[in-house]
Amino acid sequence: MARDRAEELVRLVVDLYGAGLARLLDLLYEQGRLDDAVLDAMAGDPLVAGLLLVHGLHPNDTQTRVRGALDSVRPYLASHGGDVELVEVTDAGVVKLQLTGSCDGCPSSATTLELAVEGAVRDAAPEITEIEVLAAPKAAGVIPIASLRVRTAGADAPARSGDWQAVPDATALVQGRAEARVVGGVAVVVCAVGQELYAFRDRCGSCGASLAGAALHRRAGAGAGAAVLRCPACGAHFDVPRAGVGLDSPDDRLEPLPLLMRDGGVDVAVPVGA
Structure with missing residues (x-):
């Protein structure tokens, strides 16, 4: 009572x-x-x-807010050579998305959706009930992977595989260097390339050593936004804007982490159990 x-x-x-x-x-x-x-x-x-x-007084409708949320994560998706499009917001509150580029059909699509897209969409439109990822037009229908269906309400909602954590001392990040930070108990490096930031696990994709303090270089003839990270331990090279792909061996690559610049700070999505 x-x-x-x-x-x-x-x-x-x-x-x-x-x-x-x-x-x-x-x-x-x-x-x-x-x-x-x-x-x-x-x-x-x-x-x-x-x-x-x-209080139901927001001047923008659900679809407008969802579009704004997707725009906020496009830089991260673009670093993977992909993008996301809003297909529809149904009357029942279901948001239907379509991943394009290298995101479509990629084994990491579930993580890309849950960590990079879900948090932004939830913040902007908490009233939505579900997120669905549709297959590319050439393979119409809903991707039959349960992990791509993220319920945002109800007791049967699956556990999230990660959470957004603030990057300590984000204002002190230095251009041209891999800055080491501990985010949510996980060692990461954050690379500032022009106006963009990229986050990776602090682990070389070739030798497994720390990347803290590694210098960023630009290859001859590359554009202003290009940046190559050189491992200080083994000398392996990785393309930072292209999600840390290995330049010496395509089998070696860094592990990128979703990153968002919002509310004046920098957040990184750290997987649970990392």
Whole structure:
């Protein structure tokens, strides 16, 4: 009984806040102050956007917010030579996506979806009920892999294979060098290449040694965004923007980790049990 009363009190307080927030928006509108610039600023502020979302007052619909979330993870997917497209958001709250490029059919597609896409979509649209990944047009239908179906509500939701963790001292990252960090108990290196950041397990794909402090080089004739990491122990070379593929041997490669720059910080998805 006491718990029921407490829950009812919380509900009443939340409803009161929601009504007050709705009235505030009405007053701004009546005064001609609620223009597109103000709405965009509200939607772009994580704290304000979260409050609006809780009370059903967010200016952007679910599809718009999902598209924005996908845009935020495109740099990571592009580092794997892939991309993601929003196919549909159904009335039942199911988000249907299609992985393209090298992501489609890749054995790591499940991890790419769950770690790089799921978190961003959940944050932007917590009301969605399910995420489905569709096969490429040449093989229509839903990919029959249970791990690609991520339920975001309900007691039967499968456990996530990883979680986003903040990178310590992200503002101190140095250009042109593999910076070592411990993220969620896992040793990683973060490489700053121009305006982009890339994260990998701190383990050489050739000899297994640490990559901490390794210098990043640009091959002759390569573009401004190119960067090659040289292992300080064995001298093996890896292409940083291309997901750490080995340049000396295609069988040797670094292990990339999903990375997002958001809310003024840097987060890396560290697999559970790593």
